[in-house]
Amino acid sequence: MPLYKTITPASNTKVLIWKIEESYDDLRQGIELTANCKDRLSHMKSEIHQRGFLSVRHLLKAAGYVTSDLYYDAHGKPHLKDGNYISITHSFTFSGIIVSSNTNIGIDIEKQRNKISVIANKFVNYEYNFLTDEDVRKLTVVWCVKESLYKVFATEGMSFKQHTKVISFDLDEGNTIGWIFYHGIIQKYKVEFLEFDGFTCAYALEVGSLGSL
Structure with missing residues (x-):
């Protein structure tokens, strides 16, 4: 079982990262899928997406949950039936989850690729004060941070x-x-990030709201 990393960024908060090395058939073993999960899996055309989907279910199991403990709201944000917060990500050969009992959280993993420089102007604004389009590693961190913020906030129309x-x-x-x-709305988040095997992972923990303007 390639549980690649376990991180505890705060009390009652845990990050689990999986390195996807198994075949589809191997990943299909040892977990029970709901009817909805089976349906979603059957409509995935890419095997890497299927393996990512299944690896997340193994991460749930490692965190003490079964597949039926997870559900999604109308915005596509995942939730756990026990009321704990959860966020999910997978990219190529890595997947990850973050679970917290007391903090709203978000996580993202991305492969570091030069093509991020081409699309930087679509997601970078203020950050051009301290980076350029050639800063591939930093751009990937910024993307992961913003993706994790989006997953926490989960509001349609957010840019x-x-x-x-x-x-x-x-x-x-x-x-x-x-x-x-x-x-x-003004919201602040503490964010931690790490790099491994040509990938970047960032996870955001909600600090609090400064209210509304």
């Missing part, structure tokens, strides 16, 4: 470029602050 801000950071420090400014 990475217009409604999120990532504060300047050093790659070797592994942490930063993220902000959401959305229609008068």
Whole structure:
């Protein structure tokens, strides 16, 4: 069972990362899928997506849950039936979840690729104060941070470029602050990130609201 990393960023909060090395058939073993999960799986055309989907169910099991404990709301945000917060991600050969009993959270994993420089202007705004389109590793961190913020906030119409801000950071420090400014709502997040095997992972923990403008 390739549980790649386990991280405890705060009390009652845990990050689990899986390295997807098994075949589809191997991943299909040892977990019970709901009828809805089976239906979703059957409509996935890519095997890497199928394996990512199944690996997340193994991460749920590692966290003490069964597949039926997970459900999604109308915005596509995952929830756990026991009321704990959860966020989910998978990218190519890695998947991850973050679970917390007391903090709203979000997580994202992305493969580091040069093509992120081409699309940087679609999600970078304030961050151009401390990076350029050539900063592939930092751009990937910024994307992961903004994706994790989006997963926490889960509000239709939210824009990475217009409604999120990532504060300047050093790659070797592994942490930063993220902000959401959305229609008068101001929300602050503590964000931690790490790099491994050519991938970047970031996870955001809600610090609190500064209210509405």
